[in-house]
Amino acid sequence: MEKFQVHILGCGSALPTTRHFSSSQVINLREKLFMIDCGEGAQLQLRKSKLKFSRLNHIFISHLHGDHVFGLIGLISTFGLLGRTAELHIFSPAGLEKLFSPLMDFFCYKLPFKVIFHEFSSAESVIIFEDRTVEVHTIPLSHRLPCCGFLFKEKKLPNHLKRDMADFYRVSMSHYNLIKNGADFTTDEGEVIPNERLTIPSYDPRSYAYCSDTRYVPKIIPLIDGVNLLFHEATFDDNDIARAKETYHSTATQAAMIARDAHVGRLIIGHFSARYEDETPLLNEAQQTFQDTLLAYENMCIDV
Amino acid sequence: MEKFQVHILGCGSALPTTRHFSSSQVINLREKLFMIDCGEGAQLQLRKSKLKFSRLNHIFISHLHGDHVFGLIGLISTFGLLGRTAELHIFSPAGLEKLFSPLMDFFCYKLPFKVIFHEFSSAESVIIFEDRTVEVHTIPLSHRLPCCGFLFKEKKLPNHLKRDMADFYRVSMSHYNLIKNGADFTTDEGEVIPNERLTIPSYDPRSYAYCSDTRYVPKIIPLIDGVNLLFHEATFDDNDIARAKETYHSTATQAAMIARDAHVGRLIIGHFSARYEDETPLLNEAQQTFQDTLLAYENMCIDV
Numbered sequence: 372m373e374k375f376q377v378h379i380l381g382c383g384s385a386l387p388t389t390r391h392f393s394s395s396q397v398i399n400l401r402e403k404l405f406m407i408d409c410g411e412g413a414q415l416q417l418r419k420s421k422l423k424f425s426r427l428n429h430i431f432i433s434h435l436h437g438d439h440v441f442g443l444i445g446l447i448s449t450f451g452l453l454g455r456t457a458e459l460h461i462f463s464p465a466g467l468e469k470l471f472s473p474l475m476d477f478f479c480y481k482l483p484f485k486v487i488f489h490e491f492s493s494a495e496s497v498i499i500f501e502d503r504t505v506e507v508h509t510i511p512l513s514h515r516l517p518c519c520g521f522l523f524k525e526k527k528l529p530n531h532l533k534r535d536m537a538d539f540y541r542v543s544m545s546h547y548n549l550i551k552n553g554a555d556f557t558t559d560e561g562e563v564i565p566n567e568r569l570t571i572p573s574y575d576p577r578s579y580a581y582c583s584d585t586r587y588v589p590k591i592i593p594l595i596d597g598v599n600l601l602f603h604e605a606t607f608d609d610n611d612i613a614r615a616k617e618t619y620h621s622t623a624t625q626a627a628m629i630a631r632d633a634h635v636g637r638l639i640i641g642h643f644s645a646r647y648e649d650e651t652p653l654l655n656e657a658q659q660t661f662q663d664t665l666l667a668y669e670n671m672c673i674d675v
Numbered sequence: 676m677e678k679f680q681v682h683i684l685g686c687g688s689a690l691p692t693t694r695h696f697s698s699s700q701v702i703n704l705r706e707k708l709f710m711i712d713c714g715e716g717a718q719l720q721l722r723k724s725k726l727k728f729s730r731l732n733h734i735f736i737s738h739l740h741g742d743h744v745f746g747l748i749g750l751i752s753t754f755g756l757l758g759r760t761a762e763l764h765i766f767s768p769a770g771l772e773k774l775f776s777p778l779m780d781f782f783c784y785k786l787p788f789k790v791i792f793h794e795f796s797s798a799e800s801v802i803i804f805e806d807r808t809v810e811v812h813t814i815p816l817s818h819r820l821p822c823c824g825f826l827f828k829e830k831k832l833p834n835h836l837k838r839d840m841a842d843f844y845r846v847s848m849s850h851y852n853l854i855k856n857g858a859d860f861t862t863d864e865g866e867v868i869p870n871e872r873l874t875i876p877s878y879d880p881r882s883y884a885y886c887s888d889t890r891y892v893p894k895i896i897p898l899i900d901g902v903n904l905l906f907h908e909a910t911f912d913d914n915d916i917a918r919a920k921e922t923y924h925s926t927a928t929q930a931a932m933i934a935r936d937a938h939v940g941r942l943i944i945g946h947f948s949a950r951y952e953d954e955t956p957l958l959n960e961a962q963q964t965f966q967d968t969l970l971a972y973e974n975m976c977i978d979v
Binding site: 382385386388393411415419437438440442444448449452466468474477478614 | 691696697715718723744746752756783784
């Protein structure tokens with residue numbers, strides 16, 4: 372299978388600690404990199420991850436809280452110093468361009484590449500990005516200001532051609548792509564060879580959902596139903612459920628309820644409050660509701 | 676002697692590496708903290724240093740390049756989350772308030788403390804801050820845009836009263852402070868007791884100079900003559916002297932020449948270019964001109 376990995380650059384919440392950076396992740400999908408959120412220090416963590424800066428062309432910002440965006444200006448500045456020329460696309464709720472343009476104009480004078488802001492509404496789920504390999508959908512969340520998670524849906528790869536069968540039926544090379552994408556083949560004698568005799572299906576496309584920051588919102592369940600991997604914030608444990616509600620965050624149990632009810636493959640929890648010196652209790656709590664739960668940690672790399 | 680220490684939070688240059696954070700330092704003078712420059716990640720490093728955030732009320736920004744200021748907004752935001760109420764004073768060349776106010780208004784909504792910007796001219800050396808313990812002078816430098824270093828001059832402590840002599844001459848307590856500060860004492864009989872018979876002089880006040888970023892500028896020598904400790908940037912080694920000149924930076928030898936000609940006690944070099952995997956050659960180079968040279972490193976703490 373082609374590479375589809377999530378690198379956790381930071382999984383703390385608003386107050387940085389000596390153990391956690393603020394929110395940032397990078398998806399590596401077939402060697403294309405997609406960043407989600409960009410808290411302070413994201414570029415330092417990206418450097419540590421050994422991922423190639425030049426492979427990162429798209430950044431998705433869930434919402435305009437500092438711990439999700441304060442690393443952007445440093446990252447853009449560094450891209451400039453590295454002589455980047457490729458366009459950088461930044462997707463976010465409304466307002467980011469207005470806030471960051473004056474900074475870029477001042478601190479990133481004569482940037483050798485274009486930064487293109489794409490602002491989305493958090494009112495309903497929409498596709499905000501699509502290429503040959505992936506679709507990115509927003510997942511409207513419930514936080515103190517407009518906020519969306521992101522669903523990365525891999526596109527189905529073409530089927531594998533059975534070369535021996537293709538030779539047997541004298542399929543010309545000009546037909547290969549059609550057949551890989553599902554077409555049947557008609558021989559010179561007019562015989563129709565069904566596609567399944569000529570190909571081996573490619574693997575089922577995978578999907579990853581990122582949900583942070585948010586209160587417990589069951590309405591997202593249909594959007595993320597059956598994803599292979601779900602990152603869901605779990606800022607608090609159940610003892611702090613009142614605080615979670617008040618601050619529009621989730622508890623570990625609530626994250627696990629979403630995972631269970633959406634039939635996801637695995638759950639990673641993160642965005643931990645600075646109050647926990649050790650997040651094992653949050654893990655234990657979540658696993659009581661959804662067994663296949665992992666704790667996020669800095670520089671974690673996980674296959675989707 | 677009272678505490679006077681420099682904590683290096685970051686000593687890299689514009690491009691962050693896995694070894695170095697961007698520029699930031701904290702001076703601890705008698706448990707008051709003064710930050711110099713605030714590159715991305717400064718608050719993370721401050722947390723690591725175990726210095727108390729609440730003791731930091733003054734930040735001095737040398738110049739408006741990103742690697743010296745990108746950590747400010749995160750630090751201010753964190754101060755807000757920690758419930759700080761004390762005023763925060765930020766000293767910098769002109770322009771910082773205009774750039775950061777919109778960010779603070781948006782990201783640090785209802786900040787429970789005041790941020791007071793003080794902008795200084797880099798045309799000539801001026802005193803920009805003074806309290807009971809210290810004077811802070813600017814050191815005009817030569818960089819691509821207005822830039823000043825900072826000279827921290829400890830104020831002389833009052834002399835120590837010889838309690839036995841004070842008793843012998845029947846000095847009343849109401850005279851103690853005058854005498855500690857140098858006054859002679861006249862007894863009831865009219866005899867003048869010279870101050871030196873009543874006191875032990877306090878130690879000589881110490882001084883620390885921070886010079887970054889800058890080309891080699893010998894005109895600063897009189898300003899920093901005789902300081903106990905000098906931090907001077909040494910972005911490059913002598914092989915890159917042309918690059919140093921072109922980018923308004925110094926080489927290790929040039930830093931050492933300034934230290935030698937200004938008769939400083941010790942020199943720390945820093946602001947290392949990302950091109951050096953190991954700065955030992957820069958140290959060796961500097962030590963040929965000025966023996967008492969140290970390499971800065973992250974989380975270094977040095978007595979002035």
